[in-house]
Every structure is written in structure tokens, then in C-alpha cells.
Amino acid sequence: xxxxxxxxxxxxxxxxxxxxxxxxxxxxxxxxxxxxxxxxxxxxxxxxxxxxxxxxxxxxxxxxxxxxxxxxxxxxxxxxxxxxxxxxxxxxxxxxxxxxxxxxxxxxxxxxxxxxxxxxxxxxxxxxxxxxxxxxxxxxxxxxxxxxxxxxxxx
Numbered sequence: 093x094x095x096x097x098x099x100x101x102x103x104x105x106x107x108x109x110x111x112x113x114x115x116x117x118x119x120x121x122x123x124x125x126x127x128x129x130x131x132x133x134x135x136x137x138x139x140x141x142x143x144x145x146x147x148x149x150x151x152x153x154x155x156x157x158x159x160x161x162x163x164x165x166x167x168x169x170x171x172x173x174x175x176x177x178x179x180x181x182x183x184x185x186x187x188x189x190x191x192x193x194x195x196x197x198x199x200x201x202x203x204x205x206x207x208x209x210x211x212x213x214x215x216x217x218x219x220x221x222x223x224x225x226x227x228x229x230x231x232x233x234x235x236x237x238x239x240x241x242x243x244x245x246x247x
Contacts, residue, residue: 102127105147105156108215113145116220118227133231139239141231145223151214158218160226161210162234164196165241168204176207184237193226194233209233 093101106122109129113120120131128146135141141162149157167175184196184207199206209230213222 102147105158105215109145109147109158112215112218112220112223116224118224131227133228135232135235136239139235141235141238143227143231145227147215148212156215157212158215159210159212160223160230161199161208162230163206163208164234164237165207165243166204167207191233193229196233196237207237209237 106127106129110120110122113129113131118131120129122128123130123144126144126146128144130142130144132140132142143160143162145158145160147156148159151157165176188195194209194211196207196209199208211226211230213226
């Protein structure tokens with residue numbers, strides 16, 4: 093597949109994500125800079141959380157996989173070990189064992205690491221109810237982490 097064909101396929105997948113969101117009654121938009129469908133959710137105590145959905149892989153059989161995620165915290169690459177302790181990382185790994193439908197992980201970008209709450213789905217079988225439920229789960233998990241760290245993300 094050429095680079096142009098890959099870009100066109102990625103754009104088609106983002107449109108398909110937006111179509112599923114629309115059926116779910118979720119309003120959002122594709123952010124071309126992030127390469128993801130973006131929306132927002134209200135969470136506890138008048139707080140809010142942005143949720144992103146992007147194609148991330150291809151499952152066996154050629155089926156596209158999407159990741160639904162929310163950013164719980166960002167860390168500059170040079171300061172990540174000073175900002176998040178081994179004890180906190182271990183607590184997050186232990187939390188993963190008890191979370192339903194969501195996991196915590198770290199996503200690497202050029203200048204920073206993102207601590208994210210996320211879940212993966214086959215795009216072809218992702219229906220409106222599952223999209224809505226997963227987006228709310230990742231938003232809530234990321235928001236609970238932010239709140240536990242004293243970060244404010246209110247409406």
C-alpha cells in the first residue's frame with residue numbers, strides 16, 4: 093500500500109469511527125492534527141474528560157482495531173522518572189487487575205509520555221452502545237486518576 097493509500101484508509105477509518113459515534117448520539121469531530129476522533133464527557137463533581145478514538149492496529153484477518161482512550165496525565169520525557177514514582181507505577185499496574193473494560197498504560201509521543209486509560213475494539217463489530225460505554229469507562233478512569241492527583245479538569 094502506498095503512503096497516499098494509507099492516508100486515505102486512515103481517513104476512511106476515522107470517518108467510520110465518527111459514524112459509530114453519531115449513531116451513539118455522541119458529538120465530536122476528527123482532529124486532523126491528533127489523527128483521532130475527539131469528544132468530551134462530563135464526569136463526577138462537575139468535571140470533564142476528553143476522549144479520543146484512533147485506529148491503532150490490524151487484527152488477524154485484516155480487521156481494523158481502534159483504541160478508545162483518555163489522557164490521565166502528561167509527563168515531559170526528561171522528567172517522567174521524577175514526576176511519577178515506581179510506587180505509583182506499581183499502584184497503576186495493580187489497579188489494572190481490578191478495572192473492568194479499561195487499562196492504564198503509557199503512550200510515547202515526541203516530547204512527552206501520556207498516562208492513558210484505554211480499551212481496544214475491532215471497529216467492524218463496535219456498535220453504538222459499546223462505543224458509548226467504553227468511552228464513558230475510559231473517561232471515568234482517567235478522571236478518577238486526575239482527581240486523585242489533585243489535578244483539576246472542571247467544566
